[in-house]
Amino acid sequence: xxxxPQRRYxxxxxxxxxxxxxxLRGSLMARYNPKETEIRWQDEWRxxxxxxxxxxxxxxxxxxxxxxxxxxxxxxxxxxRNYTMGDVVARYKKAKGFNVLHPMGWDAFxxxxxxxxxxxxxxxxxxxxxxxxxxxxxxxxxxxSIDWDREIATCHPEYYRHQQRMFIDFLKSDLVYRGExxxxxDPVDHTxxxxxxxxxxxxxxxxxxxxxxxxxxxxxxxxxxxxxxLEALSALDRWPEKVxxxxxxxxxxxxxxxxxxxxxxxxxxxEVFTTRPDTLFGASFCALSPNHPLAAELAxxxxxxxxxxxxxxxxxxSEEAIETAEKLGYDTGLKVAHPFDPDLELPVYxxxxxxxxxxxxxIFGCPAHDQRDLDFARKYNLPVIPVVxxxxxxxxxxxxxxxxxxxDGTAFNSRFLDGLKVAEAKAAAIARLxxxxxxxxxxxxxxxxxxxxxxxYWGCPIPVIHCExxxxxxxxxxxxxxxLPEDVSFDKPGNPLVRxxxxxxxxxPKCGAAAERDTDTMDTFVDSSWYFARFCSPRSERPVDxxxxxxxPVDQYIGGVEHAxxxxxxxxxxxxxxxxxxxxxxKEPFSGxxxxxxxCHETYRDPNxxxxxxxxxxxxxDGTATHVETGKPVSVGRxxxxxxxxxxxxxxxxxIETYGADTARWFMLSDSPPERDLEWTDAGVDGAxxxxxxxxxxxxxxxxxxxxxxxxAPAALDDAAxxxxxxxxxxxxxxxxxxxxxxxxxxxxxxxxLTNVLYDFVGDGTAPSDATxxxxxxxxxxxxxxxxxxxxxxxxAEELWRQLGQTTLLADTPWPEADPSLLIDETVxxxxxxxxxxxxxxxxxxxxxxxxAEAAAKVLPQxxxxxxxxxxxxxxxxxxxxxxxxx
RNA sequence: GCCCGCGUGGCGGAAUUGGUAGACGCAAGGGACUUAAAAUCCCUCGGCCGCAAGGCUGUGCCGGUUCGAGUCCGGCCGCGGGCACCA
Numbered sequence: 001x002x003x004x005p006q007r008r009y010x011x012x013x014x015x016x017x018x019x020x021x022x023x024l025r026g027s028l029m030a031r032y033n034p035k036e037t038e039i040r041w042q043d044e045w046r047x048x049x050x051x052x053x054x055x056x057x058x059x060x061x062x063x064x065x066x067x068x069x070x071x072x073x074x075x076x077x078x079x080x081r082n083y084t085m086g087d088v089v090a091r092y093k094k095a096k097g098f099n100v101l102h103p104m105g106w107d108a109f110x111x112x113x114x115x116x117x118x119x120x121x122x123x124x125x126x127x128x129x130x131x132x133x134x135x136x137x138x139x140x141x142x143x144x145s146i147d148w149d150r151e152i153a154t155c156h157p158e159y160y161r162h163q164q165r166m167f168i169d170f171l172k173s174d175l176v177y178r179g180e181x182x183x184x185x186d187p188v189d190h191t192x193x194x195x196x197x198x199x200x201x202x203x204x205x206x207x208x209x210x211x212x213x214x215x216x217x218x219x220x221x222x223x224x225x226x227x228x229x230l231e232a233l234s235a236l237d238r239w240p241e242k243v244x245x246x247x248x249x250x251x252x253x254x255x256x257x258x259x260x261x262x263x264x265x266x267x268x269x270x271e272v273f274t275t276r277p278d279t280l281f282g283a284s285f286c287a288l289s290p291n292h293p294l295a296a297e298l299a300x301x302x303x304x305x306x307x308x309x310x311x312x313x314x315x316x317x318s319e320e321a322i323e324t325a326e327k328l329g330y331d332t333g334l335k336v337a338h339p340f341d342p343d344l345e346l347p348v349y350x351x352x353x354x355x356x357x358x359x360x361x362x363i364f365g366c367p368a369h370d371q372r373d374l375d376f377a378r379k380y381n382l383p384v385i386p387v388v389x390x391x392x393x394x395x396x397x398x399x400x401x402x403x404x405x406x407x408d409g410t411a412f413n414s415r416f417l418d419g420l421k422v423a424e425a426k427a428a429a430i431a432r433l434x435x436x437x438x439x440x441x442x443x444x445x446x447x448x449x450x451x452x453x454x455x456x457y458w459g460c461p462i463p464v465i466h467c468e469x470x471x472x473x474x475x476x477x478x479x480x481x482x483x484l485p486e487d488v489s490f491d492k493p494g495n496p497l498v499r500x501x502x503x504x505x506x507x508x509p510k511c512g513a514a515a516e517r518d519t520d521t522m523d524t525f526v527d528s529s530w531y532f533a534r535f536c537s538p539r540s541e542r543p544v545d546x547x548x549x550x551x552x553p554v555d556q557y558i559g560g561v562e563h564a565x566x567x568x569x570x571x572x573x574x575x576x577x578x579x580x581x582x583x584x585x586x587k588e589p590f591s592g593x594x595x596x597x598x599x600c601h602e603t604y605r606d607p608n609x610x611x612x613x614x615x616x617x618x619x620x621x622d623g624t625a626t627h628v629e630t631g632k633p634v635s636v637g638r639x640x641x642x643x644x645x646x647x648x649x650x651x652x653x654x655x656i657e658t659y660g661a662d663t664a665r666w667f668m669l670s671d672s673p674p675e676r677d678l679e680w681t682d683a684g685v686d687g688a689x690x691x692x693x694x695x696x697x698x699x700x701x702x703x704x705x706x707x708x709x710x711x712x713a714p715a716a717l718d719d720a721a722x723x724x725x726x727x728x729x730x731x732x733x734x735x736x737x738x739x740x741x742x743x744x745x746x747x748x749x750x751x752x753x754l755t756n757v758l759y760d761f762v763g764d765g766t767a768p769s770d771a772t773x774x775x776x777x778x779x780x781x782x783x784x785x786x787x788x789x790x791x792x793x794x795x796x797a798e799e800l801w802r803q804l805g806q807t808t809l810l811a812d813t814p815w816p817e818a819d820p821s822l823l824i825d826e827t828v829x830x831x832x833x834x835x836x837x838x839x840x841x842x843x844x845x846x847x848x849x850x851x852x853a854e855a856a857a858k859v860l861p862q863x864x865x866x867x868x869x870x871x872x873x874x875x876x877x878x879x880x881x882x883x884x885x886x887x
Numbered sequence: 888g889c890c891c892g893c894g895u896g897g898c899g900g901a902a903u904u905g906g907u908a909g910a911c912g913c914a915a916g917g918g919a920c921u922u923a924a925a926a927u928c929c930c931u932c933g934g935c936c937g938c939a940a941g942g943c944u945g946u947g948c949c950g951g952u953u954c955g956a957g958u959c960c961g962g963c964c965g966c967g968g969g970c971a972c973c974a
Contacts, residue, residue, distance in 0.1 A: 031926090241892095242891065242892075242968085242969085245890080245891065245969085246969060246970085249890075249891095249969075249970060250969095250970085252973065254973070254974085256974080272974080273973095273974065274974060275973090275974065276974075287974090327972075351972095352972080353972040353974090354972080354974075355972075355973065355974090357973090358973045358974075359973070359974065360974095364974085366974090370974070371888085371972095372972055372974080373974080375972095444973080444974095446973055561968085561969095564969085565969090670900095670912070671899045671900060671911085671912065672899065676893095676899095676900095678899090679898090679899065681899085681913075683913055683914070684899080684912080684913065686913090687913060688912095690926095691912085693926090693927095694927090697927090734903095737903095745900070745901085745911085745912095746900095746901070746910095748911075748912085749901070749911035749912075750910090750911080751911095752911055752912075753910075763928085829907075830907090831906070832907090833906090833907090833954080833955070835955095836953090836954055836955045837955090838907060840907095862941085873954090875954090876906090876954050876955075878906060881907095882906045882907080884906085884954050884955065885954090886954045886955095
């Protein structure tokens with residue numbers, strides 16, 4: 001039994017055969033053969049170097065970039081969607097006269113290669129490069145307008161050697177530092193994860209519950225740029241609002257104060273951070289993070305406290321734990337003095353809800369105006385003192401129950417702050433803290449520095465040497481690159497670089513003594529933080545050269561919203577770091593960003609609950625489904641993002657084999673708006689295929705003889721022909737606008753509409769009154785359709801352009817221009833309302849007056865009837881749009 | 888919990904940003920061509936009433952602004968996404 005795609009393929013084959021009989025019957029009608037055509041045009045573009053580009057100061061540049069793929073083995077539908085959209089933009093901009101850079105490369109370092117090595121004994125390099133070869137071939141079969149001469153792979157020494165050089169520059173510019181810190185340790189992958197790579201307490205890749213460990217790490221000072229990264233967001237007006245908001249929240253700026261509590265009976269003080277210094281007179285306790293140094297000190301002589309701290313650590317960071325965790329504290333017995341009045345004393349707790357990583361690792365609690373603090377105070381019977389009075393409330397009526405008051409108001413119970421609004425009180429409290437030398441106003445950020453050390457093999461080696469005498473020594477430039485050793489084994493967990501017999505042993509560049517290389521490699525997010533710059537001069541001896549000044553920034557970046565924070569924020573930071581070191585003269589890498597939706601498909605399960613591939617399922621027209629082999633019923637589940645685990649995947653290669661790349665591309669762009677999820681359906685693909693053939697037939701076998709190619713326009717056109725011309729030019733104008741705005745689905749609909757207009761024009765079997773005019777406008781319409789669809793279905797368009805007798809390459813042909821005089825109709829249809837209700841329409845010359853319109857409208861029977869017996873109070877007239885009699 | 892976004896036919900979605908709701912397509916039904924099929928072409932297709940002309944109703948629900956609301960405002964309901972003991 002053939003699978004569904006196989007059957008579809010056989011059906012296609014069968015119709016190819018039946019085309020012979022059509023020819024035998026004498027018809028000229030041939031059938032579009034995408035397989036032969038697509039390869040032919042791809043060869044032609046390649047031979048001519050159509051998409052090879054260089055800097056050309058005479059022309060405006062346009063840099064189109066889709067997020068480069070990880071070479072996992074095969075392309076998936078998400079890639080097809082992503083690269084189709086990018087290709088539409090690239091081809092459109094090229095036709096509009098831009099010098100378009102549209103490159104492709106591979107995000108080629110990373111864990112899956114090492115997993116493959118462990119599971120199947122293939123070397124990561126071999127695995128990766130083989131995958132790249134496969135996927136390059138698949139992408140090329142899509143007919144993308146890519147300059148393949150610029151291809152790069154981040155795992156290639158010719159790429160990562162530049163990254164190492166920049167790392168050393170960053171080190172010299174104090175953009176990198178070595179820090180010892182608590183890290184998220186992934187016990188499955190045996191590696192450290194950045195905070196943002198920990199999702200719900202689990203590793204983003206392994207899904208293992210993350211442990212806390214203390215390690216020496218390399219950090220990039222992204223926090224130095226927190227304010228700049230935040231402020232610059234507002235200028236990124238061609239980014240989705242959603243992404244800018246997510247980055248804003250991620251950076252997490254908050255203004256407040258850092259100040260000190262003096263500890264009774266000790267010399268030291270406890271530093272705390274607050275955003276609400278105005279509520280200081282409502283303080284009823286001080287709380288330390290379980291990881292706070294003072295907590296550790298106290299625990300060393302207090303086993304109960306040590307147990308409590310251990311308990312907090314065991315809680316972990318998993319979502320369930322946090323969700324259900326009660327706010328717990330341990331009273332240390334210490335007391336601190338209130339900064340504004342030493343006579344006021346607060347107890348010091350260690351509390352499970354205080355984070356060491358944020359602020360000062362300690363807080364003061366004001367239960368009346370913070371929900372967490374209130375929960376805590378109720379549990380440990382601490383005082384609740386309201387100090388913010390909501391407006392229009394009597395102080396006597398203020399009562400805090402189970403809900404803290406976090407709104408605006410006026411300070412009270414707060415001595416010198418009384419009567420001030422919250423914002424004023426904050427400023428006054430900070431002023432007093434500074435006056436007393438007890439604290440200072442500060443701005444804190446949620447953003448943490450970026451730890452980039454990874455205990456992995458398949459990544460960019462960190463080019464430093466650890467010498468016992470000299471400490472950390474950068475690898476001298478003439479010794480770069482630090483190459484990955486090829487003879488490594490993956491039979492044990494852990495980093496092969498550590499246990500390699502010779503690789504790490506070297507000599508200190510400073511003192512010449514025996515020393516060891518850093519065995520860590522860089523986070524792969526570093527690789528993807530500058531690849532867009534490397535594409536400008538991919539073979540340069542330097543990381544980047546002058547070409548970046550021509551090409552950067554990327555004018556249109558396209559990718560999945562899942563990279564809204566990590567990749568995009570890192571790349572923005574890295575661009576700034578490169579700018580600081582003199583590599584670039586821009587600070588923002590991507591001036592335009594588009595985030596596309598995912599590709600979804602229905603899910604199928606057999607009676608045992610096992611997931612089934614779409615080709616294993618036979619769908620009936622009534623919506624039910626059965627298993628192809630067993631005939632057993634199959635339950636059809638909701639459409640979800642395509643994933644291997646749920647088996648609801650369709651292989652792009654099968655689709656391209658069966659229907660051709662153009663059909664896949666056309667379907668990708670139809671129906672669903674690009675930012676939304678797309679539902680992949682067999683019927684939809686069939687629809688796309690049918691449409692492309694419809695256009696093919698209209699061009700290759702028109703019912704009216706076409707005018708000669710490039711023939712001048714006839715002196716006069718009859719009404720029908722003129723209407724077709726108008727439709728043609730309106731489509732040009734509208735489609736250009738659609739493409740500028742990523743309205744691909746609207747664009748597809750418009751092209752189809754114009755096709756319908758042309759079919760109606762020639763398809764009714766009656767000979768046109770003026771065959772010359774008809775042949776001319778039909779050619780203009782067809783050429784327009786072919787040109788407009790070129791960015792979307794370039795092979796078919798190129799083929800039909802040739803069949804229309806054109807000798808230029810469509811890929812090199814300028815975008816058609818709409819004639820403005822044809823965009824405006826001579827007559828307009830005006831809606832007529834009576835009392836706001838539609839009663840009919842009238843046809844009037846464009847820009848006609850109100851009196852004519854009223855006269856024409858009153859004649860309409862429905863209008864007359866609706867108005868009978870009523871007096872007109874007012875008439876609303878919007879020229880060319882609407883006429884409304886208010887009765 | 889907080890912050891965003893979205894609710895339009897059986898389905899995916901249009902609607903020049905306040906001016907004829909349902910473009911374009913998918914699915915479905917009917918018909919033509921054919922020995923038959925495939926392919927293709929034509930017609931119907933939000934709901935209710937009506938033989939028809941036509942009428943009423945309709946963009947998640949309730950209310951408001953307006954001559955006029957899918958579009959603006961307020962309040963609900965539902966779905967999706969992001970963030971989360973961030974002091």
